Amino acid sequence: MANIINLDRVSKGYGAAGQLLTDVSLGLDDDARVGVVGLNGAGKSTLLRLLAKSEEPDSGRVTHRRDLRVATLPQTLDLAADATVRDVVVGTAWLERGMGAEHEWAGDAGVRAILDGLGMGYLGLDSAVGPMSGGERRRVALAALLVRQSDLLILDEPTNHLDVAGVDWLARHLLTRRGALCVVTHDRWFLDAVCTATWEVVDEQVFAYEGGYAAWTLTRAERQRVAAAVEARRQNLLRKEIAWLRRGPPARTSKPQFRIDAANALIADVPPVRDTVSLRRLAVTRLGKQVYDLEDVTLTAGSKPILDGLTWQVGPGDRIAILGANGAGKTTLLRLLAGITTPAAGRLVTGSTVRSAFLSQELKELPGELRLLEAVEEVAKRVRLGDRELTAGQLAEVFGFTDKRIWTPVSDLSGGERRRLQLLRLLAAEPNVLLLDEPTNDLDTDTLAALEDLLDSWPGTMIVASHDRYLVERVTDTAYGLFGDGRLVHLPGGVDDYLARNAGRLLGGVRETQAQATPSVTGLTAGELRQARKDLARLERQLGKLEERILKINESLAEHGSDYGKLVELEAQLKAAQEERGQVEEAWLELAEQVPES
Structure with missing residues (x-):
């Protein structure tokens, strides 16, 4: 290991946001895989910019190893509107890699695997970047970084706009990539799959921990337990000192001054209460036996078919995850259940007692002209929370908004605060019935944990469309997949089942494409062709076995959730199996180029 970056007593702040980092000192090694976590606005993105030297600290020093190659994916992109995918992804990368002309990019399986892995196989090289959606532009920029060689890869929210399969592919790709990695993401599964160290940005400091998200959570819990024990002893001493001081005016005047000073110091040392989110169970309207019955439903999004003759029943207390690639129709299905859209054919019957709430991905539906408290009161001025009745202001405080913050205009809230307000108004x-479309967007890990705590005890029906594997596996009981063929497929194995089926579809699509693109003359002899086909079949069987192994390891992880030593062992096995699966898939793709469909 060799040190490539050092931060020496670095401080950074901004006028409106205030001080974010103070006297931070840390180092990054050449093989580090660091996940950066912390509340929204704590300074995570600022830390990444300091590491990349795209911003200078207010004080202190950031030093790089000589000739250090740093590749950065910021949250805000600046891509030329008239640039094409070829310009951004290929471009000068071929000069750096010592390759030939640009048109030879198709011969490099590594580049093609990156484009396909990020779900951009449908984008042509000559597609203009300007008209693309924000998600597509971000994936193009990410592909450009992954194509290039670098000593340090700095990624700010790389999993945004990636579906479950895309996040899984990116994790496996980064595990096989050389060089250091520093990543900010709210995707807890991704942090565990990729990172071997965690930096927590909190209270203007950066604390380093070994391990990914799970190890950091366990370590933080232990740190809080120790702190709570210390605080309990301090409070006990405080009570004794105060009682001693209150034993009558005559006695107090004769007390030694150092005892009075000690009590005053204890009183003055009470730490401020942090702005935490405590979500507790809200009252819900009683739900009857019927929730949703879909009978031979056909659903389209414009001219695009989503469902074809679907018959499906959702009952009371069902906790369902909807999985699918971007554009597969998850949002359209939720909008149908919410009564926003109607089926092209068939019938949707909604139970008479159903009171659904639809959390969309759009934040523009929030009333930007109102203040936060007014936006809550617009929905309800009083709400039942457990056995208490709260005002709108008290409910906002439960959701982590302080007295000062409740008078902030909605238009001035951060993305994470607006998402939290959206959820508050919903509940x-x-x-x-909760219909949640990507509920984890813009939420930090602590708020995500609070949200999951609420959803754990949700007494009604819940249908979640999300790419957040951690949330899906924690709060839902059953999963269904949309694969673009008009069916809603039950997935008994959950996310792993979805990934296995999706990989099979992708391999089938590659094989079909190769069959169409491969000329009749392959350059292989008849004997070589037979052997290549045998090798393809062997690789496919190997992929199937690896998928089964990964599924069993994930089941074991669920069974040994309280055994930290066993968890570490299983995590290592999982990473090894996922890395092997990636290597087998790459070998299959390279061989499939040479073999036409028989």
Whole structure:
């Protein structure tokens, strides 16, 4: 290991945001895989910019190893509107890699695997970047970084706009990539799959921990337990000192001054209460036996078919995950259940007692002209929370908004705060069916944990469309997949089942494409062709076995959730199996180029 970056007593702040980092000193090794976590606004992105030297600290020093190659994916992209995918992804990368002309990019399986892995196989090289969606532009920029060689890869929210399969592919790709990695993401599964160290940005400091998200969570819990024990002893001493000081005016005047000073110091040392989110169970309207019955439903999004003759029943208390690639129709299905859209054919019957609440991905539906408290009161002025009745202001405080913050205009809230307000307004209406479309967008890891704590005990029906594997596996009981063929497929194995089926579809698509693109003359002799086909079949069987192994390891992880030593061992096995699967898939793709479909 060799040190490539050092931060020496670095401080950074901004006028409106205030001080974010103070006297931070840390180093990054050439093989480090660091996940950066912390509350929204704590300074995570600022830390990444300091590491990349795209910003200078207010004080202190950031030093790089000589000739250090740093590749950075910021949250805000600046891609020329008239640039093409070829310009951004290929471009000068071929000069750096010592390759030939640009048109030879198709001969490099590594580049093609990156484009396909990020779900951009449908984009042509000559597609203009300007008209693309924000998600597509971000994936193009990410592909450009992954194509290039670098000593340090700095990624700010790389999993945004990636589906479950895309996140899984990116994790496996980064595990096989050389060089250091520093990543900010709220995707807890990704942090565990990729990172071997965690930096927590909190209270203007950066604390380093060994291990990924799970190890950091366990370590932080232990740190809080120790701190709680210390605080309990301090409070006990405080009570004794105060009682001693209150034993009558005559006695107090004769007390030694150092005892009075000690008590005053204890009183003055009470730490401020942090702005935490405590989500507790809200009242819900009683739900009857019927929730949703779909009978031979056909659903389209414009001219695109989503469902073809679907018959499906959702009952009370069902906790369902909807999985699928971007554009597969997850949002369209939720909008159908919410009553926003209607089926092209068939019938949707909604139970008479159903009071649904739809959390969309759009934040523009929030009333930007109102203040935060007014936006809550617009839905409900009083809400039942457990056995208490709260005002709108008290409910906002439960969701982590301080007295000062509740008078902030909605238009001035951060993305994470606006998402939290959106959820607050949703639950204030006391629904009994939750329809959640990417509920984890813009939420930090602590708020995500609070949200999951709430959803764990949700007494109604819940249908979640999300790419957040951690949330899906924690709060839902059953999963269904949309694969673009008009069916809603039950997935008994959950996310792993979805990934295995999706990989099979992708391999089938590659094989079909190769069959169409491969000329009749392959350059192989008849004997070589037979052997290549045998090798392809062997690799496919190997992939199947690896998928089964990964599924069993994930089941073991669930069974040994309280055994930290066993968890570490299983995590290592999982990473090894995922890395092997990636290597086998690459070997299959390279061989498939040479073999036409028989």
